[in-house]
Amino acid sequence: MGQVKLDKVWKLYGNFEAVKGISLEIHDGEFVSLLGPSGCGKTSTLRMVAGLEEISRGEAYIDGVLINNLDPGNRHVAMAYESYALYPHLNVFENIAYPLRVRKVPNAEIKSRVEEICDSLGISQYLTDFPSALSGGAQQRTGLARALIRPASVYLLDEVLSHLDATERTMLRAEIRRIQKLMDLTALFVTHDQLEALAMSDRIIVMNDGEIQQIGTPEEIYDTPANLFVAEFVGEPPMNIIRIQRKTEDRKNYLIVAGQKLDTAKLGLQWIPDLDNFFLGIRPKNINRSNNGIDGGISGQVHTYEMLGDHTLCSIDLGNNDLVFLIDTFDTQLDLDQPITISLTPENVLFYDMNSSELLHR
Amino acid sequence: MSKLQGNTAIQRSEHRFAIITALPGLIALIVLVAGPLLYMFFNSLFIKTLAAPIPPQFNWFGNYGKVLSDSRFWNAFKNTMIIMGVGIPVQAFLGLTIALLLSKPFPGSRVIVAMFLIPVMITPIVSGFQWKIILNQRFGPMNYLLGILIGMEPKSWLAEPFLAMVSILIMDTWQWTPFVTVVLLAGLSAIPKQVYEASSVDGSTMWGTLWRVTLPLLKPMFTLVVLLRIIFIFKIFDPVYILTGGGPGISTETLSLLTYITGFKNFNVGITSTLAVVQLIAMVIIAKLFMKLVMGRKER
Amino acid sequence: MSEYLEIRNITKEYTPGKGINDVSFSCTEGSFTVILGPSGAGKTTTLSVLAGFLQTTSGDIVMNGHSIRNLKTRERNVSMAFEDYALYPTHSIFENIASPLRARKMDNETISKKVKAIAQLVGIDEHLEKFPSQVSGGQKQRTGLARCLVRDADVYLLDEPIAHLDAKLRHRMRGEFKRIHKELGKTMVYVSHDYREALALADMVIVMNKGSIVQIGPPEEVFSQPKNTFVATLLGDPPMNLVQFDHITVKNGTLSLIGKDFESSVKGCRFPDMKADGVSLGFRDFTVELVAKAGKNTIPGSVYVFEPIEDQIIFTISIAENRVRVRTPRNIKFDLNEEVHIKLNPETIHLFDNRSGDNLEYREE
């Protein structure tokens, strides 16, 4: 069992609305990420589920039980924390054993369970060390072990990777995902790092300003961001958002991009919104260099470029300081200010409303 | 030193600079700390008094023998230990309880904390006289309150040896519990909030968290405050001097008061220095014993 | 191109683990050199020696043909930007940038002109009247950079000048740095721990570790031809994969790999014939494919975990005790613990000695 349901949940701090009536469901065995920038309400949401913050309004259920008024210890949740929150006066073994000691589990069982979990998290060699003697990675593994040592309906992971260095982060990210899948755990993971969310989640809930922006699988979130916020927040480098003016001449639709008039037919676009002004969104990977002079190309100059191992990231000045990024192969020879023509992969082009920022559908 | 040999002139001058800048502080430390201490020890080896114009007489450790065989010294030592043995646990317990109550901010808690510091800030003379009035046998509020609250007969707080000691403990506790509270509050505020949250999510009760998390983490501050109190109680003077003057008889005379009387009433330099050295040694021993107790608990 | 700045066998000992040992390199005029290494590698020490903050124990520094080893900092005509900005909090941004010029007693008009020009170049021109406390970290970093660049120096020394910026800003600044360098055309020595900066900016990368130089070369070379496992794992995210084998042989371009539980072979390698024990096979995540069945040039493994990232999936594959990462298109699907095979590209694999970490190809040379 491991289901979480939030029904129009609010978090108010005085007059400040941190979470604005969000509803969501997490299913058994699912890994769900709450993704958003700092201050978006994701941590407040997690803490309301944990019972560390009062639910101001609305209802929350775990396994069908209303938890609004339950103590954290009675909610069948386990939690790991951004800054580890280890007990500084206890060694690794005792830290991990803590939830079991609280429940008066016999010593022998504690020992075997702690050793087992430490084995799978690779911290068996630290059992007698104190947290202050450990690296950030080992501390966080200890924190995770403490959360995983006991069965819980849902495991709450609060920015557990943020304080780790890049290598540790990548390693632990993979291990958390593996353990979650193997043990079929239900997890709610809070992060501001879109890469982590994409890498680990079955579903992602993107939040901003106390509200849910989009709920979807990593593919949905990446391929069809529901609004400009999600589009710009997810993806590195972020999606290019280009201001477009539509012109119809002789029944043909033209797009004006940075002063360049482009024929929609030649761009290969099947559909464009019936609006005069809108945004066009395209991921850098879906922009290609094309040879000079070919129709459907947008011309510009190389503003900057950087080789990054397997690829080169290049920003193109389309004029008026409008920059778009494209990703090219590593061996491309480029020069600053070199003229360049680019084309868009038509099937990956998205349109967004200028006023509402929402994705425009056919 | 061989490491230094390959160094350039710049580095050597850096070293010289470091030494030169540290020197005045070092000398000041030696002069201010070691100097008087040595002089005190030196004096303790002499029969030396200012009450009569007689030349100092070297006496080996005779003064120590005299002090250590003096019943008045042991009486003062006993009294100091009683104040320490009763006062510190009581103050630590009260201070901890109040600190825990105040550790979660509530409306007005800052004002209460500020008010708590008042006893520490009031001149001991003033608070001493206050307590003298409060404890007055005939018209003091203490007897009055105890009378209407629990129907107790009026007590001669300051006139009976046992009650006089209780009175000193009451005033000392009133004076110093806030200090203990404030230090422990600082210790409590240094405990990361998240640790408490972790403990609550881990399913621990309030008492469990107090016992398993708060108290162990408070130990360094607790140790500090108890050590400070041990030192302060060796110096305890005002409550004794003002409330009882060491009386009745010498039933509340403490080491510090005895030292004061020997020094400033009898002007016996030799014995006073001896008393000071003995106190210093006693203080170090007690502090060490306490540290051993604290450290020993760690390895369980 | 002439060697403009030459560092000859410099050794600097002070506290153990903080010195540098026998460091030599040279920079041509107008070049951009990046010293890359983890913390404690000796990068900043090298820079401090160049700046004259630290005296060398032995060795020489030659600038434009003259030894500057015994010159004090102010006599060297070098300019430096610091990792922690080191701005004067009581001065405006303008005055911060102007301070090196004021120290040289330039007239106000010249100062104003120079400050404005450089401020525009680094993109801080709109904030000149503000004070450091009123601007963002990125703007502070730009201010520090402008202060470093504002005056005419023979060499500009840049100590992790964008380390404190967030990822997006860092990415932007990398691009702009390139522009600034092109426009100024000055000799710059840049210290960084981030391989991205080295690849993106450098004409020449100097990789340092524990006070010594490990590899010097153009960025492409350092990335694709690492001299040892240290360089191989310092560059790249994820770092180069390493799979340990007990024993290898190369014969006529065929590499035979003998591991604990399996053997594989790769045909068409560029390696000369050899036999070696305790060797790691190195390859980058994007140079291989993941296939379901064993075939030509494959090594077997099982899926440890997989992570969809953007339009790709990163598979972590267990090969005996080793974990390697493989990047695949999104349509490749394998389950946890499923057996898979990694198809190697003979062109892009490397062999490293397990004990020394050295790339066997370099050793053969």
Added chain:
Amino acid sequence: MSGLKRSMIILAMIILVMSGSLWAGGDQEAAKEDATVRLAVFGDQGHNLVPFEWIEEEAAEMGIELEVIGVPFTAVYEKLKTEFVGGTGAYDLVVFYPSYLGEFAEFGYLQPLDKFFGNYDPDIDDIVPAYKDLYCSYAGDIYALPYDGDVLNFYYRRDLFDDAAEKAAFQAAYGRTLEVPETWDEALEVAEFFTRSAGESLMGKPLDQDMYGFSFLGTRGFAYGWWLNIFGAMGGAYFDRNMNPQINSQAGIDALNMLAELKRFSPPDVMNMGYEELKNAFLHGQLATMVQWSDIWKKANDASISHIVGNCGVAQMPGMVQADGSILRRAAGPVGRVIGIPTTTKHAEEAYWVAWKLTTDISLETVSTSATGLDPYRYSHVENAAAFEEFGPAWEAEAYLSAVMDNLGVLYPDLNIPGAAEYLDTLDIAVTSALSGTISAKQALDEAAVRWDQTTDTLGREKQTKIFNNMLDIWAKYGFWED
């Protein structure tokens, strides 16, 4: 933690050093370089230094500016001794307690005053002889002029002793007439008789507070004086001629037991009663009798603080019946104040003028006012009852002064040989310890005697013996001692 421990210990050392061995040094007062002579006057804080303000104008005309430096009552000795040992000459005129006179004069801290008598006559013969010879003289020279004639007196509530019903009740209970006690045994009976709880009746009215028959001063410091009254009457002495302590003689033990008996009829907090508490208890009508310094009569008749105006009787100290049937009385004189001139002063003549002014010229004013706590010490004081009439009718003032005179006549002087402060502190501890019941009278006094010997040894037995014998010679002269 070891770092903490180490620093704690260092801290401890510093604190100890500061508290234990820093000797307060007197401030050096640089003399002003103008015609006005600036005199630094030292004395105990409070109303007893008020007369110095009275003479400010007159002093100014003499070219003298007075700067009065007051210290707490109990700090007089330590400050003064510290100053004298340091020899900085910070004070030009010092007011102090005569028990220190021997020590100060013996060590040459004070200068003899006889040489100034020609300038202004202190009318030496007007001073009560015991005071003059025992409290102002040392080795035949006058070293100080008296300022406060402290002596203990027996106080009683005249209204109680005059009440017919009480008289009858006393007669019935004790078989004799209720009268002001002549002996300590009578004083004990009277004390027992008048000790009553709240609610019982006194003079026909129910008491709203407890009534006690007697009280003494039991707090540490001067309690020994109350014991001396009885000890003296029992013929006790500090030492014999050979410097053997006599305080633990049978007389000492009996006197202490007598005081313990009296304690039974004293307020329960008597062991914490000092001058103020004792005075207040009497003035609030809670005591039937008590022993106190001479100024209480003036206070008792001040309606703003007293509930017993007009009812304060002052009598001669009770005594002990001797073999010949006579009564031997002794009245202790702890504290007291005298004015001396340090040898270090540069303005001895001016200082002497101030001393003379206060102790001779306007001395009657200083002792006959409630503005001070100063008490009579001259014949001219006791002969001028009219000066005291603001406190009561002439007959009462006369009775008061005659009682004071009688008690001065049987003064049992404070020990004033070198080390007096230590001897008397030891004695005081013995008395208060025994009275508070922690130790028996004999044990307490025996211990004190041992300590007295140790003090004597420390200070030099031979010299101390000589000095004490000089003192005894004077005692003998006034009949306070018989060899």
